[in-house]
Amino acid sequence: MSEYQVTTLNKVVRGSKRANYDKEEINKILDDAFLCHVGYVWQNNAIVIPTAYGREGDTIYIHGSLKNRMITNLLDTGSASISVTHLDGLVLARSAFHHSANYRSVNVFGEVRKVEDPSEKMKALECILNNMVPGHWDNVRHPNDKEFNATLVMAIKMDTASAKVRAEGVVDEKEDHSLPIWAGVIPIKQAASDPVFDVDLEDSIEIPDAVMRYVEKNKIA
Secondary structure (H helix, E strand, O other): OOEOOOOOOOOOOOOHHHEEOEHHHHHHHHHOOOEEEEEEEEOOEEEEEEEEOEEEOOEEEEEEEOOOHHHHHHHHHOEEEEEEEEEEEEEEOOOOOOOEEEEEEEEEEEEEEEOOOHHHHHHHHHHHHHHHOOOHHHHOOOOOHHHHHOEEEEEEEOOEEEEEEEOOOOOOOHHHOOOOOOOEEEEOOOOOOOOOOOOOOOOOOOOOHHHHHHHHHHOOO
16 A cells, blocks of 8 residues: 655654554554544644544544534634554663653544535444444444434545554663663553443343454453
């Protein structure tokens, strides 16, 4: 798959050796997450909001209420930037200066539009939910007319993006290697536990296969 062109907007300046502009790698990092952080300016204040998203091709979908301040602001602005980060490990060096983290991160930049077409809007909601638990859309009641009409969906076209990844061990000064100080990496993983049944659930209802697949895939080995 091709790469995004490096521009002044998406160029990774600090730690450029960890930069990656490959579209396939960027999409994989995006698809491995469910929450993104969206930045915008409101009344001259910079605000960052965490929110759910889904990806379909080169489009990111985000939803909210009709009066969602973030979405309405970005629609007026016409462009958006979102950030996704996975924390993969704590890197504990011999020196305080060289402590770090292993991570995978992506920044996406693109034009935004309000999703008006009912078919695309419903598909976008399906995309967002299935990005949380793949295949779970088939197990739930879909939005009724009131819920559907009360929901605002924004599409962000991925015009450009970049990834930054650190996946290595401790990088200490050579003169510190002989110090009697422990150094290493603590791996970090977001893990799923066994599902907890809702208290009002009827006894005859079983856990859907999509939910169990998600749990099994994300349990700590």
